[in-house]
Amino acid sequence: xxxxxxxxxxxxxxxxxxxxxxxxxxxxxxxxxxxxxxxxxxxxxxxxxxxxxxxxxxxxxxxxxxxxxxxxxxxxxxxxxxxxxxxxxxxxxxxxxxxxxxxxxxxxxxxxxxxxxxxxxxxxxxxxxxxxxxxxxxxxxxxxxxxxxxxxxxxxxxxxxxxxxxxxxxxxxxxxxxxxxxxxxxxxxxxxxxxxxxxxxxxxxxxxxxxxxxxxxxxxxxxxxxxxxxx
Amino acid sequence: xxxxxxxxxxxxxxxxxxxxxxxxxxxxxxxxxxxxxxxxxxxxxxxxxxxxxxxxxxxxxxxxxxxxxxxxxxxxxxxxxxxxxxxxxxxxxxxxxxxxxxxxxxxxxxxxxxxxxxxxxxxxxxxxxxxxxxxxxxxxxxxxxxxxxxxxxxxxxxxxxxxxxxxxxxxxxxxxxxxxxxxxxxxxxxxxxxxxxxxxxxxxxxxxxxxxxxxxxxxxxxxxxxxxxxx
DNA sequence: AGATTTTGAATGAATGTTCAACCAGCACTG
DNA sequence: CAGTGCTGGTTGAACATTCATTCAAAATCT
Numbered sequence: 457x458x459x460x461x462x463x464x465x466x467x468x469x470x471x472x473x474x475x476x477x478x479x480x481x482x483x484x485x486x487x488x489x490x491x492x493x494x495x496x497x498x499x500x501x502x503x504x505x506x507x508x509x510x511x512x513x514x515x516x517x518x519x520x521x522x523x524x525x526x527x528x529x530x531x532x533x534x535x536x537x538x539x540x541x542x543x544x545x546x547x548x549x550x551x552x553x554x555x556x557x558x559x560x561x562x563x564x565x566x567x568x569x570x571x572x573x574x575x576x577x578x579x580x581x582x583x584x585x586x587x588x589x590x591x592x593x594x595x596x597x598x599x600x601x602x603x604x605x606x607x608x609x610x611x612x613x614x615x616x617x618x619x620x621x622x623x624x625x626x627x628x629x630x631x632x633x634x635x636x637x638x639x640x641x642x643x644x645x646x647x648x649x650x651x652x653x654x655x656x657x658x659x660x661x662x663x664x665x666x667x668x669x670x671x672x673x674x675x676x677x678x679x680x681x682x683x684x685x686x687x
Numbered sequence: 688x689x690x691x692x693x694x695x696x697x698x699x700x701x702x703x704x705x706x707x708x709x710x711x712x713x714x715x716x717x718x719x720x721x722x723x724x725x726x727x728x729x730x731x732x733x734x735x736x737x738x739x740x741x742x743x744x745x746x747x748x749x750x751x752x753x754x755x756x757x758x759x760x761x762x763x764x765x766x767x768x769x770x771x772x773x774x775x776x777x778x779x780x781x782x783x784x785x786x787x788x789x790x791x792x793x794x795x796x797x798x799x800x801x802x803x804x805x806x807x808x809x810x811x812x813x814x815x816x817x818x819x820x821x822x823x824x825x826x827x828x829x830x831x832x833x834x835x836x837x838x839x840x841x842x843x844x845x846x847x848x849x850x851x852x853x854x855x856x857x858x859x860x861x862x863x864x865x866x867x868x869x870x871x872x873x874x875x876x877x878x879x880x881x882x883x884x885x886x887x888x889x890x891x892x893x894x895x896x897x898x899x900x901x902x903x904x905x906x907x908x909x910x911x912x913x914x915x916x917x918x
Numbered sequence: 919a920g921a922t923t924t925t926g927a928a929t930g931a932a933t934g935t936t937c938a939a940c941c942a943g944c945a946c947t948g
Numbered sequence: 949c950a951g952t953g954c955t956g957g958t959t960g961a962a963c964a965t966t967c968a969t970t971c972a973a974a975a976t977c978t
Contacts, residue, residue: 640814647835
């Protein structure tokens, strides 16, 4: 019954019913898993929930993925790859100027595609289990080793350009931690913080670290456009 | 672990714990719960684990706490109260100077009593479930409403004193998010970040935000010993 | 003794996994 | 083209396990 199920419908190759390709089924199940993680939490996520969410039958997960564990690992893997691809694309699209590239990374982190309640909640669910599961720990890996390298490289370039004091690695660590902390706050939803406010907060850190490159919103400082919002 | 914990060996006549008062038993069970959360994670924490960890029998938790849920709530409550009491005490002990008080808050956050793998892991376990449990969400509450108010007040004082640009509330949000993000990183243990390094990173943010009040560490420093440091 | 705490086995519900039957597509044959 | 058999995705019920909870009996304290 209820095969159509609809749901998030990843678009593209429409093949709905019985014949959906293996990969489509898998991503359909992964999406349903993210849904369940976001609404019920890790400890309450059951295969029955996932199957119901996808509009399929009970035993389906054990056919496409070998076990519940494997499904969860695949889900985390999917999110990690999506995240990495997203910031890499943002970096490619940005120009050669280090300041622009750094801003692009921050913006990418707060993009709705990545930074929404559903995905944030799923990330946090995995974080909560990461310490006791080496596999999760490696995949969360405080985001991505490469991401931190990219941050550090850009910070280094700005420090060299602007003659700022401080260490590039430390600045990158602080920035990365700040971004993660803001994600956490956004997920919690408490203290009524919003996505734009969080992004503004991150930009404020950049302004404090690299004042010549990231002018404060109020001061009529030296950089180019003020396409940012005001406050 | 936790308290003396008493070996699980039921052999000897050992009349050690039987007499322990209700409150002692409860905190003993709470400590065992934190242990289990830290080592096995939220989803794998069972009452049997907790009871074994405390060296007591299976049904004990349902006697002192009504249910597993109540035990977990009590555990989170305990940690929240301990955290709040800790930073409040640090604030009381600090002098009247806003810069000193802010530094005291940061130091308190990285105190071993609060900031160790065990407690961090337990916090993170609760964070992971917070979105789907209003009770947890309220207790995590992105730490503490009052904590953020204290941060904002101090930031405001420094901004007024030093004539810095920027908003106190934004600075406090950034600082709080950074501290939480660093906690998360410390818990993950990845990228080999250490507690002193994390604290240094937080201090770097303060130096960037309030350069007159928090001189950079590279110059001949101002405080006393440099017993920290590492990397 | 009476009250309180602790124990450990029994209970029942929830859930991951297995599996035999079912069915949609597809290639091949007559 | 119709029929036929094959491959493999899909189903749902059966199974086994794990675990929170209950409770009567035992142990300990006052």
